[in-house]
Amino acid sequence: MNPLVSDSTHVATGESPALRMVDAATVADLPRRNLSPGVTYATLWSEGRSFAGVFWLEPGAVISEHTHQFHCHHVWTLEGQVSILERSLAPGSYAYVAPGQPHDLVAGPEGATAFYLYLVTSTP
Secondary structure, eight states, rough: TTTTTOOOOOOOSSTHHHHHOHHHHHHHHHHEEEEETTTEEEEEEEETTEEEEEEEEEEOOOEEOOOSSEEEEEEEEEEEEEEEETEEEOOTTTEETTTTOOOOEEEEEEEEEEEEEEEOSSSS
């Protein structure tokens, strides 16, 4: 199982569940978890089995090809460059990956930071 799917970490902001805002300094200080060699992540929001967060990838780091059977996956490149199935995403670029679609994530030579969102589309 993808370790991200079982993550239930919420960012405590003292705000209502309907509105959560996290400033850049708080994001930078969030505890990071290892996903694969050279890849860490932190969760910004989760509700049930849907969640959002940030990936930090060292230069050349790889999240190997995999699928998410019950989640659609959104990725926005914030810094650096990543590739998904050999298609490059520069800063500001966005990718959508449908449930069941094989995909990978490979950092460019400078490393990368990306925002991710996993939304449940069906249940097991």
